[in-house]
Amino acid sequence: MTSASNTFAVKPFRIDLGSEIPRLKSLVKNTRLPAKDLSPGDVGSDKISYKGLSLDSLRGLQTDWVENFDWETQQAELNQFSHYTVVIEEQTVHFVHQKSKDPDAIPVILLHGWPGSFHEFSPIIKTLTESWTSAFGKNVSYNVVVPSLPGFVFSSVPPANWTLDDTARIYNTLMTDVLGYSTYTLHATDWGSVLGYSLYSSFNTTVRGAHLVMIPFPSPSPEEIVANNITLSDVQKVAQQRAIDWSSTNGGYYTEQTTKPNDIGLALYDSPVGQLAWIAAIMKLASDPRAGTPPSVLDNTAILTSVSLYYLTESFLSSVWIYAQNANSLHFVYTKPPTDAPLLFSLFEYNPAFWPEEYVAKIGNLVSYKVHDFGGHFAGLDNPPALIGDIREMGLYFKA
Structure with a gap:
């Protein structure tokens, strides 16, 4: 680690949103839902389907939000982390910077997507700072940095035409010029994977390791996999089918947020239950069906903490704009960037996107491809122990 620059004024930050809770609870309590299911088709009584969140599921979450959810407890848990803000290129960047006691700790930046936030990584942050010894005797620990994407929760709204490549640039500045790390690693999911791959590709002298659970390339079709004589494991077959089902039946939210972000953003701006219905449907459908049972948290x-953060920070509208501003972010040609930094990939069985090892190997210096039979899209919440283990493995390949 080098000395951090004095050019940037890093300010300690503390979450303090409790004053808005009485109004939030009142809105949630007084939101009228249908007395009975008015859907003309079956969406299930207590499960999520591709037709949307069931009335029973939403009503249960609504009741839980009013009667059982304690924001002060969740806020206190989030404030156990070290939060900061800094202005880079006129953008206020909120971030967690949790440092290890180990002087040789490896810097890692964790990159979330939508409908996530820094909260998505809260189960893994402190454990990653702790020393772990591999079977080969190498000690690995991390200094963990978790920024909030522009327009998400406590980070400022970006200007027009701002893309994830722009975010990559200011995040590299955050890691190097602000925090003083000459080299670092990254973990990324969802939109964070687009951002993470941009960092991996464009900042090859500073990014010296990447762990991804998604890549910004189209998933190969089943016919393509067969034509290339690729054999899939049973877990991979489930993941492949999940990806097929998702792409064919669950693109409505993606289309809406890419083409009409202001419509959905304004419609749900002051409706916590509306945001809950929109976000909970994605969180439930994209996660493991066993979500909420160990090791899932x-x-x-x-879910209610995630939605509360969006609502209380008034960032739902600005967050959905990430789709419209990055509508052309998918790479359709598999090419390797000019870097020798190690790339690690983890496949979680119920993540609704699928790439076999042979395809991930086309886009980087792939050194590890792990398959997990538990977990989904939100691995930091869906299977924290597995994600911690895979990120720790990245430290075995890291060379500053």
Whole structure:
């Protein structure tokens, strides 16, 4: 680690949103839902389907939000982390910077997507700072940095035409010029994977390791996999089918947020239950069906905390604009960037996107491809122990 620059004024930050809770609870309590299911088709009584969140599921979450959810407890848990803000290129960047006691700790930046936030990584942050010894005797620990994407929760709204490549640039500045790390690693999911791959590709002298659970390339079709004589494991077959189902039946929110972000953003701006219905549907459908049972911590409290952060920071509208501003972010030609930095990939069985090892190897210096039979899209909540283990493995390949 080098000395951090004095050019940037890093300010300690503390979450303090409790004053808005009485109004939030009142809105949630007084939101009228249908007395009975008015859907002309079956969406299930207590499960999520591709037709949307069931009335029973939403009503249960609504009741839980009013009667059982304790924002002060969740806020206190989030404030156990070290939060900061800094202005880079006129953008206020909120970030967690949790440092290890180990002087040789490796810097890692964790990159979330939508409908996530820094909260998505809260189960893994402190454990990653702790020393771990591999079977080969190498000690690994991390200094963990978790920024909020522009327009998400406590980070400022970006200007027009701002893309994830722009975010990559200011995040590299955050890691190097602000925090003083000459080299670092990254973990990324969802939109964070687009951002993470931009960092991996464009900042090859500073990014010296990447762990991804998604890549910004189209998933190969089943016919393509067969034509290339690729054999899939049973878990991979489930993941492949999940990806097929998702792409064919669950693109409505993606289309809406890419083409009409202001419509959905304004419609739900002051409707916490509306935001809950929109976000909970994605969180439930994209996660493991066993979510909320160990090792998953993706339960109602996690969902309500996520939605509360969006609502209380008034960032739902600005967050959905990430789709419109990055509508052309998918790479359609598999090419390797000019870097020798190690790339690691983890496949979680119920993540609704699928790439076999042979395809991930086309886009980087792939050194590890792990398959997990538990977990989904939100791995930090869906299977924290597995994600911690895979990020720790990245430290075995890291060379500053």
